[in-house]
Amino acid sequence: MLYYTLVFLFISLVSCQPTPISGPLITPLPQTYTFGSGVIRLNTGFFDIAANIESDLLNNAILRYQKLFFPFGVGYPTNNPIATLNIKVSSDSEILQLYVSENYTISVEMVGQSPQLEIIADTIFGAMRALETFSQLISYDAQSQSYSIPFVPIYIDDFPRFPWRGLQIDTGRHFIPTSFLMHIIESCAYSKLNTLHWHVSDGESFPAESKSLPNITLGAFGPLAIYTIADMEEIVAYGLSWGVRVLPEFDVPAHSFSWSTAFPGIMANCPGDSDLDGWPLSPALPEAYDLISKIYTDMSEIFIDKYFHSGGDELPYACWDNDPVIANWMTQNNFSTTQAEQYFEDQITNILDGLQKTKVIWHDPFANGCEVRKDTVLQVWDNAQMAQQVVNAGIRAIVSYDWYLDMQIPVPGHTHYEYEDTWLDFYAADPLMGVTTNTELVIGGESCMWGEQVDHRNFDVRVWPRTIAIAERLWSNENVTDTNKALTRFDPFSCHISNRGINSGPLYPDYCLLTSDFSQYSHQPRFKLTKEQIKNIYNSQK
Structure with missing residues (x-):
């Protein structure tokens, strides 16, 4: 029996090794690309990046990638020719909003004895995506301590499949330091995710400082577990500097018990319900x-994206029904509980309209029978059938139901011996799977890392490398589904971002050459913004 067990384990280990593929290993996989068999050898001392426009955001990105291109230092001196990466951007606008173009092309070739390296993009944010792709074209040889670009000539034409590609995080259940939130933003940008959905508060904690309501943070876990206005502005600006929108969620009416620490009279009374997390x-x-x-007004000045998430999920109808004051109010207004929810959501819509924000909510009010205005975006956590109903109603949807990172078995019936192999389920879960009509209204999706058992101590290892699969599903062509080829690319990419301080582990037995300082950035961002840069970034969005 022991012999057969050992043979089985050996076969299992061997079988998880992917079949090698030729060509550059790029993640997410570009829409189209071609490559050859030549090599351009790089001299780090004679490598430059030049842009055709003046943009502080683009200049900052160039400075970052000049360091990220060569993670193991300058390398051994060579006589290789001067190489300049020329970036040509059509628009110098620095405004980042949903639907901004992220298209780009890359060409890498030798013309005579001279390297010709070029990025062409519609916007500076497309150029940022291109810089990340270009960084994956550069190879480092540890033995010769030299850098090169293999598989030349390379031509890439790339753009995202979906405009909304997000990672949802939760600081209502566990406080995550500001420095680590900026670290998360970097990880999003490396994977071409463009939205950090920040579930700021929940029943357990309200950690965000409010200019109008300074006592609201009495609902935080403690005085050191609070995001000041300056903290939040730094996070938003840092996101913008990487091309990542920061979408706030302040969940109402449920998941708001923490508000009652400072304002106890605003809560429903839920007799017999000991789960304070859901009290509305x-x-x-x-x-x-x-x-x-007041809270939404204050937060709208900080979170300058046009979209604002107001939650709306998991409202316990029984709580409203059993509260005598609410029950009497509903009777006086001839409201059913659904009509009471409709009234509440209408008030939220009016508040956000006044702030010129587009409302984002979970799909629950729609599922409960409330009328939802067609300019709303619904985040669907349930299933594809619900997503189909949403888009059939003419409402835009972002999907999350197959991408819950906190679940041991994210797809029912799909189990794996290795926890990390749930990436296979995430990869197989296409946003349009089960949605057959009005598919243009599915504008993307988000992976969800709920925070009941997660904070900055274990965040990276719970999110990465599995979210790589989700990032590719949201960016690459829908026909890119080969898991063997994906594995061949994902594991090197996991090593690639590990060298930048993202604690992303392996997917199969191999060796990841790490820089001597990689752990220095495991809980903080690699780069920082000055106060002046933060101010300028905010001004650039006006």
């Missing part, structure tokens, strides 16, 4: 809407 605000109290309006 009362829809019957004008003070509740006034409080929400």
